[in-house]
Amino acid sequence: MTVSVRDLRPEVRADVEGFVGVWHRALPYLVVTAEAVVHGATRAHPDAHARPLLAEENGEIIGTAQVGIAHDSPEPxxxxxxxxxHPERTRRGAGALLLRTAEEHLAxxxxxxxxxxxxxxxxxxxxAERHGYRASRCAHFLRLDLANGTLPPLQALPPGVExxxxxxxADDPRPLFELDAETTLDEPGDVDTEFTDYEAWLEETWRHPLNSHELTSVVLVDGRPAAFSAARTDxxxxxxxxxTGSARAFRGRGLAKLAKNDSLHRARxxxxxxxxxxxxxxxxxxxxxNKWFGYEVCATEVRHVRELG
Incomplete structure (x- = not known):
């Protein structure tokens, strides 16, 4: 049995469904659909040099790789x-071949x-360690049972808050772009992100097929967007x-929690x-x-880093 690696063809439904199928098995804690995969493959910023890859064995898609450059990072x-x-298709060489192909492209x-x-x-x-990557920070996937869990009651809005x-x-999302950019700057992580390209944000984020504008809650203070909780659905x-976050001038007032609670109630x-x-x-x-809402950690990922050259 021979494993091969090739580019995802976003116009081929079998490729896209195979990609989604691997993610559903390997990462059941993500919200992902075929439309989201096609969007990511076809609407990525040119400077991202995005190249989604597939690993195949006897015509079956058994592995995937997300590959690209963090074009919105201030550090080049x-x-x-x-x-x-796929968890039932490991130890066939797919991971190593995907990684090698990705590294060659990125270099x-x-x-x-x-x-x-x-x-x-x-x-x-x-x-990861065998291929020269060292462990860095951790991140958690969290899950909340909306159907059977108990959400905190909706809070009364403070004066001046709506x-x-x-x-x-919809007619002018720029205020949400500015709020998203400010909160993203303070997100902990290995790679700093700066949203400076409004048109790119519109294409990659605002128009993402999973985005639910109806379930994304925004808190306004005296008419100014102050906090939000961005929602996606399948x-x-x-x-x-x-x-989920608040603008710096409005932190410490529970506004992000207010936004998320509103979004969760409407999602349910x-x-x-x-x-x-x-x-x-x-x-x-x-x-x-998130613990206050009832979320529980369902998996953990570890960021690994490798310097080229």
Whole structure:
């Protein structure tokens, strides 16, 4: 049996469904659909040099890799490669071949440092270390049972505070871009991110097919967006939070918690049964908020780093 690696063809449904199938088995805590995979493959910024890869064995897709450059980082040359193999198709060489192909591509487009998320399991960590990657920070996947869990009651709004949704900004989402950019600057992580390109944000984030503008809650203080909780869904049962935060001038007032609680209640009312999110292990305030909602850690990933050259 021979394993081969090739590029994902976003126009080929079997490729896209195979990609999603591997992710559903390897990362069941993510909200992902075929439409999201196609969007990521076709709408990525040119400077990202994105190259989604597939590993095949006898016509069966058994592995995937997300590959690219963090084009929105102020530090150039920050590459990423996230390899996932179907859990029942490991030890066939797919992971190593995906990694080698990704590294060659990233080196060719100017990457000097590579970052890889690795599930915190012994075999995966040994694989990463064997290929020259050293462990860095951790992050958790968290799950909340929306169907059977008990959410905190909705809070009364303080004076001057109102709740809106992202749909209310459909004609001009720039205020949400500015809020997202400010909160993202303070997210803990190995790679700093700066949102400076509004058009790129519109294409990659605002118009993402999983984004739910109706379930994304925005807190306004005296008419100014102050906090938000961004929601994505698979259109069926799964809801995910991709970012929750407050502008610096409004922190410490519980506004991010207010936004997330509103979004979760409306997601449950809309029929979503599972809620997922992810947090850096060092993000104590957000982990505390999610514990208050009833989220539980369901898996952990470890960021690994390798310097090229």
């Amino acid at each position: 040359g920050q590459g990423f490669v996230n390899v996932y193999v 060719a487009v100017g990457a000097t440092t590579l970052f890889a998320w690795v599930l915190d399991e012994p075999d995966n960590r040994v694989f 709740l809106r949704t992202a749909a209310d900004f 259109g069926a049962t799964r809801y995910g939070t991709t970012m 009312a809309a029929g979503y049964t599972e809620a997922f999110t992810g947090n850096d292990a060092g993000n104590g305030p957000m982990l505390a908020i």
